[in-house]
Amino acid sequence: MFSYPTVRASFLFLAIACVGLVFADIAITTVNPWRDLGRFFLGVVTPDFFSTEGLATAILRTVAFAFTGVTLGSVAGFLLALVYRWRVVRMFSAFIRAIHELFWALIFLQFFGFHPLTGVLAIAIPYAGIFAKVYSEILDEADQEPLRLLPPGTGVISAFLYARVPDVWDRIRTYTSYRLECGMRSSAILGFVGLPTIGFYLEASFSQGLYSEAGALLILFYVLIATIPWWVKPKLLPVYIIGAPFFLGEGLPIVWGNVTRFFTQDIVPAPIRNDESWAELGLWFSDLMFNEALPGLWNTVVLTQIALVFTGLLALLAFPLISSHFGGPVRRVSGHVFLVVVRSTPEYILAYILLQLWGPSMLPAVVALALHNGGIIGHLIGRQTSMIRLRSDASVGLNRYTFELIPRVYRSFLAFLFYRWEIIMRETAILGILGVATLGFYIDSAIQNIRFDRAMVLILITALLNIGIDALSRFIRGRLALKTMPTC
Amino acid sequence: MTGIELSEITASFGGERVLGPLSFAVTPGEQVALVGKSGAGKSTLMRLIYQQSNGGATLIPQDLGLVHALPVFHNVYMAQLNRHPTWYNVCTLVRPFQRERREIMPLLEQLGINEKQWAPVASLSGGQRQRVAIARALYRNSGMLLADEPVSALDGPMAHTVMALLQESYQTSIVALHDIELALRYSHRIIGIQDGRIALDEPSARLSEADILPLY
Amino acid sequence: MMNHLIKNTVLALAGIVISTTPVLAETFVFTAIPDEDETKLVERFQGVADYLSEELNVDVRYIPVKSYAAAVSAFRNNQVQLAWFGGLSGVQARRLVPGSEAIAQGEEDAAFRTYFIAHKSTGLEPMDELNPDVKGETFTFGSKGSTSGRLMPEFYIRETFGAAPDEVFSRVGYSGNHTRTLRLVEAGTYGVGALNFQVWEKELEDGSINADDVQVIWKTPTYPDYQWTIRGDVDEKFGDGFKAKVREALLSLDDKALLESFPRTSFIPASNDDYEPIRKVAEQIGILD
Numbered sequence: 001m002f003s004y005p006t007v008r009a010s011f012l013f014l015a016i017a018c019v020g021l022v023f024a025d026i027a028i029t030t031v032n033p034w035r036d037l038g039r040f041f042l043g044v045v046t047p048d049f050f051s052t053e054g055l056a057t058a059i060l061r062t063v064a065f066a067f068t069g070v071t072l073g074s075v076a077g078f079l080l081a082l083v084y085r086w087r088v089v090r091m092f093s094a095f096i097r098a099i100h101e102l103f104w105a106l107i108f109l110q111f112f113g114f115h116p117l118t119g120v121l122a123i124a125i126p127y128a129g130i131f132a133k134v135y136s137e138i139l140d141e142a143d144q145e146p147l148r149l150l151p152p153g154t155g156v157i158s159a160f161l162y163a164r165v166p167d168v169w170d171r172i173r174t175y176t177s178y179r180l181e182c183g184m185r186s187s188a189i190l191g192f193v194g195l196p197t198i199g200f201y202l203e204a205s206f207s208q209g210l211y212s213e214a215g216a217l218l219i220l221f222y223v224l225i226a227t228i229p230w231w232v233k234p235k236l237l238p239v240y241i242i243g244a245p246f247f248l249g250e251g252l253p254i255v256w257g258n259v260t261r262f263f264t265q266d267i268v269p270a271p272i273r274n275d276e277s278w279a280e281l282g283l284w285f286s287d288l289m290f291n292e293a294l295p296g297l298w299n300t301v302v303l304t305q306i307a308l309v310f311t312g313l314l315a316l317l318a319f320p321l322i323s324s325h326f327g328g329p330v331r332r333v334s335g336h337v338f339l340v341v342v343r344s345t346p347e348y349i350l351a352y353i354l355l356q357l358w359g360p361s362m363l364p365a366v367v368a369l370a371l372h373n374g375g376i377i378g379h380l381i382g383r384q385t386s387m388i389r390l391r392s393d394a395s396v397g398l399n400r401y402t403f404e405l406i407p408r409v410y411r412s413f414l415a416f417l418f419y420r421w422e423i424i425m426r427e428t429a430i431l432g433i434l435g436v437a438t439l440g441f442y443i444d445s446a447i448q449n450i451r452f453d454r455a456m457v458l459i460l461i462t463a464l465l466n467i468g469i470d471a472l473s474r475f476i477r478g479r480l481a482l483k484t485m486p487t488c
Numbered sequence: 489m490t491g492i493e494l495s496e497i498t499a500s501f502g503g504e505r506v507l508g509p510l511s512f513a514v515t516p517g518e519q520v521a522l523v524g525k526s527g528a529g530k531s532t533l534m535r536l537i538y539q540q541s542n543g544g545a546t547l548i549p550q551d552l553g554l555v556h557a558l559p560v561f562h563n564v565y566m567a568q569l570n571r572h573p574t575w576y577n578v579c580t581l582v583r584p585f586q587r588e589r590r591e592i593m594p595l596l597e598q599l600g601i602n603e604k605q606w607a608p609v610a611s612l613s614g615g616q617r618q619r620v621a622i623a624r625a626l627y628r629n630s631g632m633l634l635a636d637e638p639v640s641a642l643d644g645p646m647a648h649t650v651m652a653l654l655q656e657s658y659q660t661s662i663v664a665l666h667d668i669e670l671a672l673r674y675s676h677r678i679i680g681i682q683d684g685r686i687a688l689d690e691p692s693a694r695l696s697e698a699d700i701l702p703l704y
Numbered sequence: 705m706m707n708h709l710i711k712n713t714v715l716a717l718a719g720i721v722i723s724t725t726p727v728l729a730e731t732f733v734f735t736a737i738p739d740e741d742e743t744k745l746v747e748r749f750q751g752v753a754d755y756l757s758e759e760l761n762v763d764v765r766y767i768p769v770k771s772y773a774a775a776v777s778a779f780r781n782n783q784v785q786l787a788w789f790g791g792l793s794g795v796q797a798r799r800l801v802p803g804s805e806a807i808a809q810g811e812e813d814a815a816f817r818t819y820f821i822a823h824k825s826t827g828l829e830p831m832d833e834l835n836p837d838v839k840g841e842t843f844t845f846g847s848k849g850s851t852s853g854r855l856m857p858e859f860y861i862r863e864t865f866g867a868a869p870d871e872v873f874s875r876v877g878y879s880g881n882h883t884r885t886l887r888l889v890e891a892g893t894y895g896v897g898a899l900n901f902q903v904w905e906k907e908l909e910d911g912s913i914n915a916d917d918v919q920v921i922w923k924t925p926t927y928p929d930y931q932w933t934i935r936g937d938v939d940e941k942f943g944d945g946f947k948a949k950v951r952e953a954l955l956s957l958d959d960k961a962l963l964e965s966f967p968r969t970s971f972i973p974a975s976n977d978d979y980e981p982i983r984k985v986a987e988q989i990g991i992l993d
Binding site for chain 1: 733741742743767769770771772773774776777778780781782783784796800842847848849875877878880881883884887888891892893894991992993
């Protein structure tokens with residue numbers, strides 16, 4: 001079995017995670033973790049839909065920010081995709097998508113403040129980077145023949161609109177609407193830093209232990225996501241897109257002087273800003289590196305590797321829940337419900353809930369990341385196995401799982417897992433804001449201390465780490481000849 | 489009117505020569521049929537000739553090169569994209585102008601696909617798609633036609649109608665044909681390809697089916 | 705198909721431009737550091753907004769924020785003109801906004817304290833001096849930017865043990881606010897925590913502390929804390945003497961229920977200099993450059 005490169009790679013990653021576990025800070029520090037968990041579930045089954053008058057507004061704002069942000073992102077991403085063959089554009093796109101929506105929001109908050117633009121750009125910018133990459137891949141796969149047959153002298157734009165776009169339009173549309181669902185999740189968590197979306201109220205209810213209120217918000221959010229196919233229709237899309245910007249709320253007016261100040265003063269390293277010596281700058285930088293960046297990097301990497309392996313394990317355990325090769329309809333329906341819930345809940349919210357219940361350590365983060373990402377991969381793999389037709393005398397139960405299905409889906413399973421590696425890393429960094437000592441923790445601390453110079457350096461480091469992991473993941477996928485489709 | 493002259497052209501695929509070296513010239517006003525069994529190198533030759541024409545010729549490739557998501561009308565209109573400014577093309581994409589509708593409609597009528605004018609190509613049958621590609625070639629109306637098995641999916645009478653239409657609109661043409669009868673009837677000259685080389689090159693009038701059959 | 709795309713894009717962009725044009729209403733906006741449960745804050749400061757609106761004859765709006773830094777940034781960015789800050793956030797804000805001024809503080813704020821509290825499972829008992837028994841416990845601060853929840857307790861931990869908090873305790877967390885610190889220690893998520901003494905006293909009075917599970921083990925010496933800070937340029941925007949009017953309104957606030965919600969007995973005058981000790985401590989710890 002070890003002669004398969006895919007198996008060797010799997011065990012290598014398993015080994016790395018085991019080593020990581022030795023160094024990781026895994027613990028339940030709460031005296032009575034199950035009591036709170038019980039209270040939480042009690043809250044979810046006894047939702048209180050009438051406690052906050054803000055509930056409807058929260059839903060409206062969540063949708064409005066998602067639509068506006070994703071629309072802007074897709075338009076910008078499409079334009080970038082047109083010039084994606086330029087190296088500088090590829091690098092720019094990789095960079096903007098390497099920074100998580102929440103970090104973008106934290107940056108914009110510093111100079112736009114609580115203006116709707118903060119939330120819109122926080123979604124639009126990283127999404128533009130992702131759209132640029134995926135759109136350009138889709139465009140590259142368009143049939144080239146019609147383009148070759150055009151009469152000489154056809155304008156570039158005409159050629160593009162007639163011979164290139166129509167062929168891939170369906171895939172662009174499918175991907176964009178898929179991304180819209182991702183946008184809802186992004187929009188929801190922006191509330192955690194103060195924008196008026198669901199996350200804002202969720203944070204307030206949770207932190208006060210109002211679990212019935214939190215339960216109501218979560219249920220509404222699941223319903224919102226699960227019903228997307230019914231209320232987002234191609235015909236209605238223009239209405240939503242045009243309407244969305246008007247429902248972002250007022251926020252506070254932008255003071256443009258703040259924008260200039262942010263870029264010309266705030267993010268300039270303090271020693272330079274205060275005209276101190278180069279030696280001071282060196283001290284400043286080494287202090288930042290050794291006391292914040294390196295510990296943050298270490299924790300981020302350790303947590304990512306552990307979460308990656310647990311994600312894989314969970315996906316392998318979860319896919320039979322919805323696979324047509326196991327169990328009856330009742331099991332499959334409940335399996336679907338479970339997977340819909342875990343994959344619709346943003347990792348950030350899961351981690352937030354678990355941190356409340358189990359206390360601070362890497363454990364809640366690992367479980368949150370594994371649940372969410374494992375849910376996504378488990379869903380995709382489960383769907384894939386349902387399309388496999390087994391011979392009628394195929395073995396059943398565990399033998400069916402190990403001999404018939406796993407060998408057939410293992411490659412695409414690994415492809416999804418490696419694809420999500422970079423996504424898990426991005427989320428890991430973000431979870432630092434909740435108190436796990438990853439890069440996000442130090443970024444949040446710097447911002448809380450109004451030291452944007454430090455925050456920017458740390459965000460830059462986080463972005464570079466992400467780009468590195470992305471490249472590594474692509475290299476490994478290339479070596480193992482794994483192909484996959486983009487997920488979020 | 490343009491012709492074409494090829495000298496010592498070759499083509500290789502995966503390090504193996506699949507065509508040539510071969511040379512021949514087609515003078516303006518000459519209608520050539522290219523015959524030979526499949527895999528002999530006809531399609532490759534077609535591509536090379538098209539490349540040499542720098543897009544000046546009209547090509548109907550074997551796989552037709554249609555944009556499946558666009559309606560029949562727009563696929564035909566694409567043959568004249570270069571004659572209009574960009575804004576005009578963009579408007580046409582949204583809502584075609586009367587002028588082009590009047591131009592394209594008769595072509596589609598002749599080919600029996602006028603009812604499908606606004607249907608996306610993806611919804612058409614193989615034979616209907618082939619006729620769309622032919623309508624596009626007719627609408628393009630450049631000096632020279634290169635067609636690779638343009639009637640392979642059409643039934644007898646329609647195949648003749650199409651060949652006649654093509655012959656009428658293009659004085660100069662090179663048409664690869666599988667059907668020997670059609671080749672003899674709709675060309676001045678027949679070039680037979682075998683194993684990537686020219687095995688036969690005679691005026692059609694001097695040939696009979698029996699002369700061509702050995703190529704297959 | 706394409707026409708829809710283009711049309712939609714143009715309109716959506718236009719929509720954004722329209723909606724981002726600042727509204728030029730002369731509304732006096734203020735915020736407060738989110739040091740307690742949000743419901744309480746909204747209730748308390750909505751009361752203040754109504755009161756000020758009546759006293760000042762302008763529209764007054766309260767904006768809730770999610771972090772101390774967000775409060776400071778909003779003040780600095782002139783999106784709010786007045787703020788109820790803690791000692792540290794006030795110092796940060798006034799450093800960043802030249803001309804801004806501390807105008808009033810609660811009577812209790814001149815001599816504020818932090819309480820160290822412990823869960824019963826730690827076996828810790830009240831102590832006169834912070835003593836080494838607390839070493840090795842798990843410990844939570846409040847917000848990273850809090851004076852009573854972070855700055856002062858960290859200062860005394862460092863002073864007593866000569867080491868950073870994460871060297872003294874086995875695990876250090878930041879709960880986010882004082883109520884959360886109380887709840888987390890009460891639940892035993894953390895063994896020890898540090899919080900604003902006023903929050904403790906009020907919760908105790910309201911009967912919402914389970915005294916069997918958690919108790920105060922140490923009280924810090926006093927230091928100056930919360931204050932109202934106003935931007936220097938409000939007179940230009942709202943007319944001469946506006947700052948004085950705001951100060952007057954705050955000092956003369958005598959609505960018992962409203963004061964009780966802070967909880968403060970009354971507001972008294974304050975000045976920037978009152979907070980010098982806080983600035984020094986912050987610099988010493990390395991929170992301020």
